[in-house]
Amino acid sequence: MGVEAEPLSEVAPVVVWRLIDAIEKHGLNSDSLYRAPPATSGPAELRQALDSDPLSVDLDQYDVVSLTDALRGFLQELPVPIIPASVYSELVYTAQVFQSLGVGGGGADGQAKFPSPALTSIDQWESQSVEECGERLKRILECPSIPQANQQLLVHLSRHLARVSQHHQSGPRLVGQALSDSVFKHSPLSADVNPEHHVRILEALIATGGLMEIQAAPAFVSALVCNG
Secondary structure, eight states, X not given: OOOOOOOOOTHHHHHHHHHHHHHHHHHTTOTTTTTSOOSSSSOHHHHHHHHHOTTXXXXXGSOHHHHHHHHHHHHHXXXXXXXXXXXHHHXXXXXXXXXXXXXXXXXXXXXXXXXXXXXXXXXXXXXXXXXXXXXXXXXXXXXXXXXXXXXXXXXXXXHHXXXXXXXXXOOHHHHHHHHHHXXXXXXXXXXXXXXXXXXXXXXXXXXXXXXXXXXXOOHHHHHHHHHO
């Protein structure tokens, strides 16, 4: 039986929250948001400042490309998985189940099986499938046993991606594809899992608006928000 990875540092969701806040302030109207792969992991001085004092770094001096590159670089370079090992397999299994029910799935004859006569088109069926998958994934990720820092980071990130998807009408799938490598890079067994399942997990979470906050934020974050 494997050893459970350590939880994320309490600083990790603070960095993500600061970067997301700046990205939405300066770049939510940008049509190219998350469209291109990151060229770097962000400016070196920005990464150093975020590592040393994320609450006081001035993010207004950076453009949106630098901020999004820094966000994706930060997520990829976290020393422990964002998705705890205790729920990773369950998330992947859920995505696999719903993927098998998607367009082109269905029965042994290869024909799509519509779950309800009310669903009169493949688009309607697929939309309901993604949303139902998202609700099940959210119930898994909102489990109180997940470390607080991991849960807070996922709340900030998933709700941000949902806002990006809604604002640009680019669709949950495209946004999920842009961030899946960053989110799942260090997940246990991720190298043996079809990357499509990772995209499906993010797509479904984004389609349902992201995670709801169910645990208290770290004290120093709450103080900053209240006094800000």
